Amino acid sequence: MSKLFSKIKIKDMEARNRIVMPPMCMYSSDDGGFPNSWHLIHYATRAIGGAGLIIMEATAVEKRGRISARDLGIWDDSHVEGLAEIVAEVKKHGASIGIQLAHAGRKCGAPGEDLIAPSPIAFDETYGVPREMTKEDIKEVVSAFKAGAYRALKAGFDIIEIHAAHGYLINEFLSPLTNKRTDEYGGNIENRARFLKEVIKAVREVWPEEKPLMVRVSAEEYAEGGNHDADVAQIINLVKEEGVDVIDVSSGAVVPAKINAYPGYQVRFAETIKKMTGLFVIAGGLVTAPEMAEEILQNDRADMVYLGRELLRNPYWPLAAAKELGDDIKWPEQYERSRK
Ligand SMILES: Cc1cc2nc3c(=O)[nH]c(=O)nc-3n(C[C@H](O)[C@H](O)[C@H](O)COP(=O)(O)O)c2cc1C
Secondary structure (H helix, E strand, C coil): CCCCCCCCCCCCCECCEEECCCCCCCCCCCCCCCCHHHHHHHHHHHHCCCCCCCEEEECCCCHHHHCCCCEECCCCCCHHHHHHHHHHHHHCCCCCCEEECCHHHHHHCCCCCCCEECCCCCCCCCCCCCCCCHHHHHHHHHHHHHHHHHHHHCCCCCEEEEEECCCCCCHHHHHHCCCCCCCCCCCCHHHCHHHHHHHHHHHHHHHCCCCCCCEEECCCCCCCCCCCHHHHHHHHHHHHHHHEEEEEEEECCCCCCCCCCCCCCCCHHHHHHHHHHHCEEEECCCCCCCHHHHHHHHHHCCCCCCCCCCHHCCCCHHHHHHHHCCCCCCCHHHHHHHHH
């Protein structure tokens, strides 16, 4: 049995293999943030295709925290029912399922919303200048993450991922490039990590101890004066005691900077974070070959591997990968005759 197709247990979540579908915005909701048949079919198909863990796309904890007007939302109790339907369907087909709780901050692209950020600096000329958050705003957003986590629990998710990557609100606090505050939320690394720490703590008040909690990070900002992998590992070490189990390692999008992307370009960041924090780590970025995913795991560079665009292209990638690695996995019974 390959490592890619070996099970993994993290707290009470047991994934059938180490293949992760990372969060990917579908921009297919309505202005109310409700899921529809697109989301149900899209996620259930990846479960039928054999993914081990599916992380639902960035889902806004506040209306003003949306990346676009078509994002999914979890800011209201009425969102739970539709999300629960997707969770049940995905689990029926053997995959574990998580949700990415998100707040876009200064990168909110939904028209007419209040743009908020740690400091009043626009991402680029296509975005407006955000309003510097008051302590009251900070409390409000922390509570919104907590309420979102409670709804995620009600919907039946196995794991929550807090979106602290890609230059969205939490990441804006973490980065010295976007956080110029002079109060206890800015300045040194401990202060910049404070908002994330408060979010994790609040989420953990409602998200049970036995359920795993994950944080997605941009481990490299590709800009002078920005965070690098060792800085991000240090941040994680400052907050992990609040109850973090897994780090999903991504990079970039904090400031407009060029990224030299090639297969596996983020894996070394995952490796650093795994070594420095001792937590479970998910690595990925332009991974498409089963042998490459297997190499990452066999060399202990990460514990799971994500494939984003590859799983958009081919939801049945896991079934084909098992064949390539010589693993005899369970196929959907309905497709047995195509297996050979
Ligand atoms: C259509 C699309 C939407 C995405 N939306 C999100 C998102 O909601 N949250 C997030 O953290 N990353 C998002 N990403 C980034 C992916 O999760 C992933 O990290 C990235 O695509 C690199 O992996 P890949 O090379 O295997 O595609 C998105 C990527 C794509 C292609």
